[in-house]
Structure formats: C-alpha cells, structure tokens
Amino acid sequence: MRLIVSTTVAYNDAMAEVQVAGKGRLFAQCLLPFWDIDLTVKELIRCHKMGMTGFTMTDSPESWGLPYLNDPHWDRLWAEAQDRSWDAAPVTDLASLGQARGSVRSLLRDEDALFEAALELPAGRLRD
Secondary structure, three states, X not given: OHHHHHHHHHHXXXXXXXXXXXXXXXXXXXXXXXXXXXXXXXHHHHHHHOOOXXXXXXXXXXXXXXXXXXXXXXXXXXXXXXXXXXXXXEEOHHHHHHHHHOOHXXXXXXXXXXXXXXXXXXXXXXXX
C-alpha cells in the first residue's frame, strides 16, 4: 500500500506546484486515497494547506467494496470539504477499474495487480 499512497502524495505535491506556477489561473484538484477514510481526510487537510481548492475521487466507491457516497462512512470527508468550501470532482473511470479487478483492498494487497489493472485501461481513458 505504500507505493500507491506515496504516488498519490507525490502527485498532489506536483499539482500544488502547478497551481502555484499558474499564478491564479490553474486550480489543480488533489487525488484522495479513498480506500482509507483516515488517509483521505489527512490528505485533504494537507492539500488544503498547500493551497489546493478541490479533490477528485471515484463516484462509485461501492464498486471498490466501500460504502456508497451517501453512507455515514464518508461524513468526515464531506465535513472537512465543506469547512474548506472545496469542490468535489468525481471520476467515473475509477468505478470501471474497480469492477474489472475487484475491491480496492485486494488491489492494494498486490501492487503489481494494481499496476497491471491500470495498464489494461484503454490509452485514451487516462487522458479524458
């Protein structure tokens, strides 16, 4: 799990730098490690401190073996986002990856499987 968390943190650090370089013209969205609500809230707070203004995550966590977005499981996330007037940008392609490969917990147990699953996405889907 360290690889995927480290990659998420590195991406968010890079996006914060892009936002600073954009001088008020670019507003990057951070990625949240939605498979762990504690990490999700921690990363949201960290990204907010770096000046980011919103986040991206799956719109179908149930496809990853997690509760639906209206479940109380996510209340801490919504409360933290609301306190910061943050926008959420759900991504639908993450749901199809979850359905194709099973729950996120099983993917995170095997980082090679996660990498292989990402490689199976059609090339254009990563750029859309």
